Amino acid sequence: MSRIGRKPITIPSGVEVGLNNSEITVKGPKGTLTQIIHPKMKVSIDDGIISVLRPNDQKENRALHGLTRSLIFNMVEGVTKGFKKELEVNGVGYRVQKQGSNLVMSLGYSHQVIVPEIEGIKLEAQGNRISVIGIDKQKVGQCAAEIREKRPPEPYKGKGIKYVNEVIRRKEGKTGKK
Numbered sequence: 004m005s006r007i008g009r010k011p012i013t014i015p016s017g018v019e020v021g022l023n024n025s026e027i028t029v030k031g032p033k034g035t036l037t038q039i040i041h042p043k044m045k046v047s048i049d050d051g052i053i054s055v056l057r058p059n060d061q062k063e064n065r066a067l068h069g070l071t072r073s074l075i076f077n078m079v080e081g082v083t084k085g086f087k088k089e090l091e092v093n094g095v096g097y098r099v100q101k102q103g104s105n106l107v108m109s110l111g112y113s114h115q116v117i118v119p120e121i122e123g124i125k126l127e128a129q130g131n132r133i134s135v136i137g138i139d140k141q142k143v144g145q146c147a148a149e150i151r152e153k154r155p156p157e158p159y160k161g162k163g164i165k166y167v168n169e170v171i172r173r174k175e176g177k178t179g180k181k
Contacts, residue, residue: 006069007068007069007072007073008055008057008065008068008069008071008072010072011052011053011054012052012053012054012072012075012076012079013051013052014048014051014052014053014079015031015079015083017031017032017083018030018031018032018079018082018083019031020048020053020079022046022048025039025040025041025042026038026039026040027040027046027075027078029075029078029079029081029082030082031079031081031082031083032082032083033081033082033083033084033085033138034081034082034123034138035082036078036081036082036138036139038074038075038078040071040074040075041067041071043057043058043063043064043067044056044057044064044067044068044071045057045058046071046075053075053079055068055071055072055075077140080140081137081138081139081140082138085136085137085138086136086137086138086139086140086143086144087134087135087136087143088134088135088143088144088146088147088166089132089133089134089135089166089167090132090133090134090135090147090150090151090164090165090166090167091131091132091133091164091165091166091167092108092110092131092132092133092163092164093131093156093161093162093163093164093165094110094111094154094160094162094163095162096109096111097109097110097111097131097154097162098131099128099131099132099133100128101126101127101128104119104120105117105118105119105120106118106119106120106126106128106133106150108153108154110153110154110163110164111154111162116153116154118149118150118153121142121146123137123138123139123142124136124137124139124142124143124146125137126146132167133150133164135147135150147166150164151164151165151166156169156171158171158172158173158174159173159174159176161173
């Protein structure tokens with residue numbers, strides 16, 4: 004059986020979980036998230052514990068079992084604590100600043116790169132760091148990836164936008180004639 008799928012999810016205080024056919028809704032202090040789960044997966048809520056069951060051991064059901072449990076767990080985690088991804092901008096002349104609800108970046112192009120805030124995601128800029136904050140783990144990760152995509156780190160000088168905990172494999176440049 005799936006190790007992740009078998010783990011029960013405890014519902015913290017202040018969080019409400021509603022189940023309507025194949026739609027699960029989680030309300031918490033930070034907001035509300037809704038997810039449609041696969042109809043083959045059976046979700047049960049009793050005594051503050053959510054458990055996910057699968058009908059049989061077919062390959063598709065085994066995969067969906069762990070996925071469904073992870074999605075529900077991330078929803079509960081998001082409405083209680085929230086998610087945060089941090090990016091770091093490295094490079095001479097590379098700057099990031101917040102103007103209204105937009106993130107304005109100077110990344111060595113002939114123009115400034117402007118990233119607007121999307122619904123449910125908050126962008127913060129402090130020095131050379133960008134923080135992407137929200138309750139939906141998928142949206143936070145996607146937004147951070149799209150910001151990183153504007154100027155990915157290059158392997159020779161390490162310039163660009165990278166995740167704070169990311170390690171860039173550096174390459175050696177050309178050597179002169181001997």
